[in-house]
Amino acid sequence: MASLKASSLMFSSTSSSSCCRREIIRAAVHMPKLRHGGLLSLPNLTKTRGLVEELEMRSGYTNANTNSSPKYDTRVSDPTVIAKLYAIMEAIVDRVEMHKNIGEQRNNWNSLLLTSINAITLTAATMAGIAATGVGGGAALGSLKLSSTLLYLAASGMLLIMNKIQPSQLTEEQRNASRLFKQLHAEIHTMVCIGNPTMNDVKKAMEKSLPSGGLCIKRRDKRKNIMGEKINNGNGWDDKLEEEMREIVRVLKRKDEEDYLRLGEIFLKLNKVLAISGPLLTGLAAIGSAFVGSPGHGSWAVVLGVVGGALSTVVNAFEHGGQVGMVFEMYRSNAGFFKLMEESIESNLEEEEVERRENGEMFEMKVALQLGRSLLELKDLAASSSIKGEAMQQFASKLF
Template structure:
């Protein structure tokens, strides 16, 4: 399992065949790091900072670094014979961020190409339908207009089903999250070295759980496995693993008064005021901001569903109208006009839906609500942990939450009073999250 997590620390990992250490795994970068010896078994605090600074310099200072996955930030893992199987089994995880980025660009290109192609088909058919009554080649123009409109209707139906703009947004968010996971693992391994406090099973299992949760939230395959584009229930996207039920139940069974008595002493940066502040923020996010984005997402989904049905329906109506062009003196006029009108409206609807990227807006709403839900879960996980020394540092956690919400830590302190039960949900002011 250790080798699996270390795989995430670099984009290209090579287990050397000649020199293998039988005991502890050795983690070494290809470029030399200032102040850190390759034979060192313990690292001081200054050396740890120097190591992280050197890794950042390698990432930012190299001219030939791949901006997508950091192809030249290679980490060489020396493992025992038992870890070689895990390295071979999960080698693909190292390139996952790059894969999502490439597929996201591809699906964004699909959206633009299919939009212009479908509109070109519909508008060309409209021109043929308009010219058909006065042309000597009535049958040819009529057949061509009908074929183009039918092709446009089928293309619209297929594109509306897969929603390329929404697929592209999924992959953009997945790329960001995979890079975040890679940075977290690399930084943790760099700061801890080979210490048993980080290389224990809990750390590796948590990393693997995050990998599986990301795979489930943002699947790579298009068919099968694609996320539902028109769900019956709009829910926040979840890309982080569920908390261990055993740990959650144990934390919930702990008396709250005992935890508060310790928190007043200020252990690990936590105070009673900070706990109340975090509870107020979680309540505001749940009662106000998350609900606003969910409501807006439902409205966007309703609009997108209507546009997805209207486009192919209008194009199909234009096909039927084009079939009656030239059927009689009284039918020629209305059939040609109906075909032109319905074809033009179909192109307009297609432009609004995919040119305006309505599916992308809906996916963005789900991702934002997912971010708010994750902040709530992080706050609850910390507050439910009775042992304050096992929580994240309180001051650092407050700063992290503030930065995620686009605020300063001092701005968050105004929400301390909102944790009180006497404060009604109707009185909660708009938090106005500014992350996106």
């Protein structure tokens, strides 16, 4: 009996507790009524939901459980813009290397010519001092005077050339140009990495990379291919662009390549003459010095030994101080650069399938950058090259 009472007591307490739970649940589900009879309303979640959707749209993420389609950031850079910026960056890297090399060459000119001029001046002063003492007399005295005069004249000519071209100032200009192009390269690289570049950014970058300081001729182009406007033809090519490239090749062959080959030939001949004259004069001076003091050969031996040595000093100073061989190689290298450009343009034009060519817009921009011109200047060059007389007044390249 006691057990039955205990079990019934436990059952009753359990049932009562469950009833309490149900009442508590019902109290949690049903909204309490206010004094005026209305229900307590929940906060409006519309604004909160809109804020969440806005944050998701900005981050490009949307919950997979929602019925709406995913929303991604549509502000993606145009691949054409990125490709053009990379092409400009490649041209800038080449420009930095060019200015660096030119700066080193001019610095070598400055140091070598200065050393040569100082050595020649000291030698001339020494000869003049010895001649003033009157030692030797006769032929020896005349040789010393003549050699001193020739050395002074050579030093004066070289000094006038140095003061005119100012190699040290030109070296500093090249350093500044290299630094500015490095800064421009860093700006474009940052723009590509963290920004959303547009065609306007491409225009500004290309204008800054031009040697004319970013000046651009403003006019309307009939073909509408100025930095990003599409050509309605396969792979960016049309008949007018092909004709423009052919005219550029003609100008390169007729003016730039021919002129640099001509200058290269001149400096090659000059280098050969100086390379032969220097050892020849030195050898004659050695022969003359060997016969100095011998009976019957005293006069001409002194003249040959002193004057030959002075002249060989001047020749070697011009040849190696002026780096004549380097100048010849520079002209030949520039002519080879233009020849390579011609072959690149012709290989694209000879390809009959337009789709297999390099993109016309990109190729036109690369040609303009290699020549140091804007796209409008490139078109003006091609248009004027067909006019008789005017085509012979300008070169294709504005860099060298």
